[in-house]
Amino acid sequence: VAISNSEISTFDRCRRKWYLAYYLGMVPSDDPPVGNAILGTRVHAALEGYYGYQLDPSDVLNVLYALEADASPDWKTELMAEREIAVTMVTGYLEWVAETGEDANLRVVAVEQDAEVPLPGMPGVLLKARMDQVVYSEETGMLSFLDHKTAATFDSHDIMDLNPQFKFYSIVQRLLAGPDGPPVSGGIINTLRRVKRTERSKPPYYRRDGFRYNDVQLIAALERVTAIAGQIRQARAMLDDTYQRAGGDLHAVNALQRRELYPSPIATLCRWDCPFVAICPAMDDGSDWPGIMTRSGKYRQDNPYRYYRNDPLRAVRDALGKG
Numbered sequence: 510v511a512i513s514n515s516e517i518s519t520f521d522r523c524r525r526k527w528y529l530a531y532y533l534g535m536v537p538s539d540d541p542p543v544g545n546a547i548l549g550t551r552v553h554a555a556l557e558g559y560y561g562y563q564l565d566p567s568d569v570l571n572v573l574y575a576l577e578a579d580a581s582p583d584w585k586t587e588l589m590a591e592r593e594i595a596v597t598m599v600t601g602y603l604e605w606v607a608e609t610g611e612d613a614n615l616r617v618v619a620v621e622q623d624a625e626v627p628l629p630g631m632p633g634v635l636l637k638a639r640m641d642q643v644v645y646s647e648e649t650g651m652l653s654f655l656d657h658k659t660a661a662t663f664d665s666h667d668i669m670d671l672n673p674q675f676k677f678y679s680i681v682q683r684l685l686a687g688p689d690g691p692p693v694s695g696g697i698i699n700t701l702r703r704v705k706r707t708e709r710s711k712p713p714y715y716r717r718d719g720f721r722y723n724d725v726q727l728i729a730a731l732e733r734v735t736a737i738a739g740q741i742r743q744a745r746a747m748l749d750d751t752y753q754r755a756g757g758d759l760h761a762v763n764a765l766q767r768r769e770l771y772p773s774p775i776a777t778l779c780r781w782d783c784p785f786v787a788i789c790p791a792m793d794d795g796s797d798w799p800g801i802m803t804r805s806g807k808y809r810q811d812n813p814y815r816y817y818r819n820d821p822l823r824a825v826r827d828a829l830g831k832g
């Protein structure tokens with residue numbers, strides 16, 4: 510079984526959310542085609558096109574938004590407005606990179622690299638990561654992962670010691686390299702601010718910082734990952750047993766999900782970071798919540814790891830005749 514940082518973070522944040530998203534594979538069926546998350550995904554694709562395939566990132570965005578406008582004609586106005594922000598972000602980024610020489614000593618080794626590596630001490634469990642870029646520094650002779658972020662601020666640059674995603678990537682990077690592998694040197698965070706760049710907006714709009722965790726930090730992070738991966742494995746075994754033995758009987762499932770996969774509500778967070786906020790209370794009040802989920806039409810089942818199979822650039826390269 511392969512476990513990503515997202516799955517580990519979801520389980521750590523709220524076991525019920527993990528159960529719904531990762532065990533049952535439920536996702537909202539009516540996610541809008543615009544918004545901060547999908548904008549970030551499209552900007553990532555534009556940068557992947559630029560660094561991996563020498564495509565103009567504005568061309569990539571134009572194609573992605575045109576495809577989405579065809580698929581979701583009711584959202585055309587919002588899509589065109591969002592495209593403008595995205596194109597401003599990437600064109601300004603290219604100017605910034607040219608002015609500052611940020612890319613001068615970095616050679617791109619891979620884009621969107623999918624990595625899987627055995628978790629030490631837990632046979633059969635793999636750690637799974639997709640790194641935006643792997644780069645080789647001609648200055649230091651070391652490999653790093655480089656992560657593109659789109660955000661309103663640069664706050665995440667100032668709390669790197671707390672960042673579980675980058676510690677997870679650093680662990681994967683170290684395990685992949687092995688004791689005799691190429692020298693690796695942590696990561697680089699590269700943030701494009703999500704702003705329109707009007708006269709009133711204030712620069713800077715771009716920032717890049719390298720970081721590295723020491724061995725003690727990485728061992729502590731590995732211990733955390735190992736502990737949570739063990740809990741996930743145990744939770745899956747209990748759920749498999751309950752569904753197989755009791756055939757999904759709601760009483761039996763509820764007894765388990767309430768006791769072992771209890772919710773961890775943080776009211777202010779749940780409202781904006783959980784797609785299950787509408788169904789969550791029904792899981793504790795005797796309702797037929799699986800029936801409600803199905804009948805509402807607001808959720809569908811999907812593979813929570815589908816993201817790893819997605820290749821948004823495929824359609825773009827075909828449309829641009831550069832497949």
Ligand code: SF4
Nearest residue numbers: 523772774779783789
């Ligand atoms: S709404 Fe909150 S408590 Fe309920 S599943 Fe989501 S994160 Fe957990």
